[in-house]
Amino acid sequence: AQSVSQHNHHVILSEAASLELGCNYSYGGTVNLFWYVQYPGQHLQLLLKYFSGDPLVKGIKGFEAEFIKSKFSFNLRKPSVQWSDTAEYFCAVRAGNTGKLIFGQGTTLQVKP
Amino acid sequence: NAGVMQNPRHLVRRRGQEARLRCSPMKGHSHVYWYRQLPEEGLKFMVYLQKENIIDESGMPKERFSAEFPKEGPSILRIQQVVRGDSAAYFCASSPAAGITEAFFGQGTRLTVV
Numbered sequence: 001a002q003s004v005s006q007h008n009h010h011v012i013l014s015e016a017a018s019l020e021l022g023c024n025y026s027y028g029g030t031v032n033l034f035w036y037v038q039y040p041g042q043h044l045q046l047l048l049k050y051f052s053g054d055p056l057v058k059g060i061k062g063f064e065a066e067f068i069k070s071k072f073s074f075n076l077r078k079p080s081v082q083w084s085d086t087a088e089y090f091c092a093v094r095a096g097n098t099g100k101l102i103f104g105q106g107t108t109l110q111v112k113p
Numbered sequence: 114n115a116g117v118m119q120n121p122r123h124l125v126r127r128r129g130q131e132a133r134l135r136c137s138p139m140k141g142h143s144h145v146y147w148y149r150q151l152p153e154e155g156l157k158f159m160v161y162l163q164k165e166n167i168i169d170e171s172g173m174p175k176e177r178f179s180a181e182f183p184k185e186g187p188s189i190l191r192i193q194q195v196v197r198g199d200s201a202a203y204f205c206a207s208s209p210a211a212g213i214t215e216a217f218f219g220q221g222t223r224l225t226v227v
Contacts, residue, residue, distance in 0.1 A: 004155075006155075034215070036218075042220065043116075043117075043204070043218045043219055043220040043221060044156075044204065044206075044218040045218075046215055046217075049215055090155060090156065092156075098161075098169065099144055099146060099161050099168070099169070099208065099216075100146060100158045100161050100169060100172075101146070101148075101156075101158065101206075101216065102158065103148075103155040103156040103157070103158075104155050105154060105155040106154075106155045
């Protein structure tokens with residue numbers, strides 16, 4: 001069965017620190033990969049997505065992620081976090097032509113001012 | 114251009130009552146997905162519907178849960194005889210197609226069973 005694993009459940013950083021959130025998935029075929037962010041009390045918003053092409057994808061708010069097929073990974077990065085990045089981050093995979101997304105457990109990021 | 118609308122935002126039900134959660138997809142979207150987020154867990158897929166059809170219900174509990182997406186009106190997730198374990202946030206997402214497109218999420222309905 002497909003699954004998604006996020007390595008860190010809770011991350012605390014100071015402003016201007018660099019961020020990397022790990023995401024690994026298990027599925028041998030074609031996948032679409034997503035990172036969503038959920039700010040407190042709000043709905044999930046798409047940060048970035050990978051469908052094909054350049055494995056380094058850039059998203060909104062300075063986030064980027066790199067798809068490494070050999071490692072089944074899609075790690076999220078940001079060079080310098082801000083207090084406003086405090087939120088929960090979810091990695092998700094869509095396998096094959098199914099419409100449904102398989103989500104990781106989420107990572108809560110707390111940025112201290 | 115309204116996004117995915119879910120209502121109510123918060124719903125409190127006593128054990129044994131029925132809960133009805135509504136989801137209006139974005140304009141032009143005919144694919145709807147329901148997800149459940151239990152405390153301290155990620156979102157779990159429940160069901161995928163197109164207009165008047167259930168495409169994939171592999172994540173739905175076998176009993177008490179049902180979903181529909183009629184030709185007219187919102188998609189409904191119905192939970193009969195709710196129990197405390199049903200307390201969760203229920204999110205709806207919609208997309209224009211099932212292929213290489215992204216899904217847009219609503220703000221969710223937080224169900225509390227007392």
